[in-house]
Amino acid sequence: MEKLKVLRGMVDLMPEQTLVWQKIESTARKHFKRAVVNEIRTPLLEATELFARGIGEATDVVGKEMYTFMDKGNRSCTLRPEGTASVVRASIQNGLIAQRSQRLWYSGPMFRYERPQAGRQRQFHQIGLEFLGFEHPRSDVEAITLAWDLLNELGLKGLSLEINSLGDTTDRLCYRKILVDWLRSHQEELDTDSQNRLETNPLRILDSKNPTTSELLKRAPTLNDALSIESLKRFRTVENELNNLGIPFEVNPLLVRGLDYYNHTAFEIKSDQLGAQSTICGGGRYDGLVEQLGGSSTPAIGWAIGMERLVMLLSTKQDPITHSKPQFYVVNKGDKAESFSLIVARMLRLNKHIVELDLTRAAFNKQLKRADRSGARWAILIGDNEAIEGEVILKDLRSSSKESSNDERTTLQILLKRFH
């Protein structure tokens, strides 16, 4: 029979790995709580239309990377490739923005049909933040700060922040025209991918990794040159406030984000310790999206962190997180003992102790061997004799004494009397 395996690009997380994930999740939860950012959870599955309209038909994500299928009602459904569109949809639908501004965060799996490689799976996980209804550039700065501080709180080193301004819609259209005109005059020097993008998504050409193209782009007109006074002023405010906070950053005029909805501030946080996929956080302002998805005009900014990439960074660190070891390991042999051991283990757990119960019915010495390996401090030995008397033998596995007369033993006997 053929072996069953996970789908390509999907990953099983084994017990030793889930510890790192739990740490990230709990750190993030606490971090957001301190900034009064509330959690939102939306479905993994949405109408295809949402992403097509929200993210943009011309993007790679929508064009070739979505998990899309027809359901039994003949509706086109898509496994969410990112979180922002869903959060905006949910906020509009539930009247969240109509009431007041919102600070939201989410975490969970996203799906993109791509070739897997280091730091990129088909099912991957993001922690994201969305500020809805905040217009002032200070909200950009707070959003960025929350990303930066979260990553630092997790103990990551070698991070760098890059920011850029894409301007408002008018700026972008204006620049788009300037750029396309300029690139047309150098069309022969462009790689084929970039030539295609001239039609579909010219701004994406800016962060092409093709060497000759990127060389050419050094001479191209920059986005900054096309910014209006207001947009420029806005961008300066972001820069100044980041400086005030002492958060180091660099302006990267070639930074363009892959999704259509961004305007004004765009940013990425990269790590120097990852492979080719070095961006661990990406985000920006998306003032037009809410309206585009049917809500009232609402300014917004957000970001997303790639959890797999975080995990890669945290797993290479020196101090590994380890599983909690049992305090008690219950060894039992014999029919009455087996029955009684269930009671003893339960009783200890009800009193907040960590207890591993041996369920194998193996020989005493085998069970003790396992007790030793489990890392438990105490072994509780139960045979039929003990079970009949309602007693147990407590053994300290660190010393070699058979029984010990300290507090643990006393506590145990008191508890036993109560439950027997």
Added chain:
RNA sequence: GCGGGCGUCGCCAAGUGGUUAAGGCAGCGGCUUGUGGCGCCGCUAUUCGGGGGUUCGAAUCCCCUCGCUCGCCCCA
């Protein structure tokens, strides 16, 4: 979708044409019928991702295929 590397037991791994596919870890059983850590003994791949082919003979050579992995594209 396109390139490079790799695929031998649950894990790590030797073996690169010749009768039985090393070894280590883990697991199981025993020495020790109710007392661990150490030690010793034994057991655990009719089979080398799958399918064809070459050969007297293949894990080892060839072809195809699948999977993993790294990179391109793109993105978190």
